[in-house]
Amino acid sequence: MTWLRALLAAGLSVIMPGAGHVLVRDWLRAVLFAGLFLSASALFLPLDQLAAAGAITSYDEVREQATIMAEGTDAVAQFFLSFIALFAAIDATFRALGYPSGGTDDAAGATCPECGKEIDEDLAFCHWCTTRLEPEGADEEPIHS
Known part of the structure; x- marks a missing residue:
């Protein structure tokens, strides 16, 4: 694609x-x-x-x-x-193809893993390429007591 x-x-x-x-x-x-x-x-x-x-x-x-x-x-x-x-x-x-426009990788915030553009951390998706973003800590399994 x-x-x-x-x-x-x-x-x-x-x-x-x-x-x-x-x-x-x-x-x-x-x-x-x-x-x-x-x-x-x-x-x-x-x-x-x-x-x-x-x-x-x-x-x-x-x-x-x-x-x-x-x-x-x-x-x-x-x-x-x-x-x-x-x-x-x-x-x-x-x-x-996703190459960034600038020559430096000094992004102030989080970036999209698909397109590489800066994203809003409050959203669950990239507003540039609409890729669904996994929330931080989603890799950890929930603790059951």
Whole structure:
């Protein structure tokens, strides 16, 4: 299930950077990647040509618009947008596999054994990945007198 989730997160991030992070519930990174990609798109893509073309109603018009976008965009812009999408896909894949975002393991509280994120100790489950958590001391057998 984890690999399938990681592949789905990567695929969504290739289509729209930030969408894979939504799948793994990493909201801040989703907003950052989507905002970065949309800002770069607004800067580099020939949006004036697309606005003049009007609404898209058929597959042929989609192909025509894609051709306009490819011809009107230089190689540097295409590389930059592809780099953002690729980096978002790689990051979403690692996040879906459970790798933490930071380089240190200095968590202030308890962490989930499944996803590794910090959890609320009052809950019986991880609010990030919904894994059921065993209460501390559950391993001990009750004492009968």
